[in-house]
Amino acid sequence: MQLSQQRILLTGATGGLGREVALLLAKKGAILGLVGRDSQKLNALKQQVEQAGGRAECLVVNLSDEGASTALIQQAKAALGHIDILINNAGVLDFIELQDQSDARIAEMVNTNVTALIQLTRAILPDFQSANKGHFVFIGSIFGSLGFPHFATYCATKFAVHGFSQALRRELVNTKIGVTYVAPRGIDTPMNAPNVDAMWKKSGNAVDKPDKVASLIVKALEQEKQELFIGQPQSFFAWLNGVFPSAVNIGLKQQTALAAEFLKKPHP
Known part of the structure; x- marks a missing residue:
């Protein structure tokens, strides 16, 4: 697929990964909805995109608001003309014992x-189906x-994705609409709390x-591509977990014990 002049809607645009994706897409000649x-972070990123020779529109929205997904699609089509690609990148993460969440x-x-x-995907799907073209990208996780212990809710959400x-x-x-799922391992971004970074360092991950x-x-x-898993040995363990989970359970016992010392207990 040639990305030049493709109109791409990118959620989570101002995060560490989203920003890098936006700048790369700009260099490819894509037209971006950030x-x-x-709004300040979005405008700053828009300036960087334009300095890289690209074009971008800022779309300030809280996707948690009721009806936000449908409204965003309408707003994006007004700003971009239409949407060719949706990259679902927005996400949040906790490293915590479930009982403390x-x-x-x-x-x-x-x-x-x-x-x-899901709602954002559903909101744009009729346009993709009408044109019989379009592409979805879902940023998941290993x-x-x-x-993985102490990421229970986060894991649940990424299994869902x-x-x-x-x-x-x-x-x-039976359509010409594509779906790409990407599963990175840990990424060095501000999304990680300092105790998470410390844990990965000590564990050698x-x-x-x-x-x-x-x-x-x-x-x-x-x-x-349909699916992309990034990083070894994490990608291997993800595969192994699907065919021999009891072996992974044994391997993660040590990781569970190591992780415990980095957990931050909430204040009473």
């Missing part, structure tokens, strides 16, 4: 990582195939720079 909650935070994570993503992408791809099998991951995402889009 979605986020912070509040009901409100669980609801927020599920809504941001799953519900908004944790969408490998349940993985399953949704597979089901949607099969639902659209490598994390990737966001520009590297962004490059692989854009390449997967250009090649119209």
Whole structure:
């Protein structure tokens, strides 16, 4: 797929990964709709996109708001003319014992990582079906195939995204609408709390720079790949978890013990 002049809607645009994806797409000649909650960050990114020779429109929205997905699609079509590609990148993460995670935070994570993503996909789907073309990109995680201790709710949301992408791809099998699912391992972004970074360092788990991951995402889009898993040995363990989960359980016992010392207990 040639990305020049493609009109691309990118959620989570101002995060560490989203920013790098936006800048790479701009260099490819794409026309971007940058979605986020912070207008100042969006405008700053728009300037960087334009300095890179691209074009971008800022779309300030809180996807948690009722009706936000439908409104965003209408707003994006007004700004861009139409949408060729939707990249669902927005997400939130917690490293916490489940018993310490509040009901409100669980609801927020599920809504941001799953519900908004599905609703936004549904909102643009009729246009893609009418034109019999378009492409969806879902940024998932290795944790969408490998349940990891102290990331229970996050893992649940990413398993959901993985399953949704597979089901949607099969639902659209007789169309020319593409679906790409990308599963990175840890990424070095501000999304990670300092205790998470410290844990990965002590455990020896490598994390990737966001520009590297962004490059692989854009390449997967250009090649119209169905799925891309990034990083070893994490990708191998994700595969192994699907065929021999008891072996992974044994391997993660040590990781569970190591992770415990980095957990931050909430204040009483």
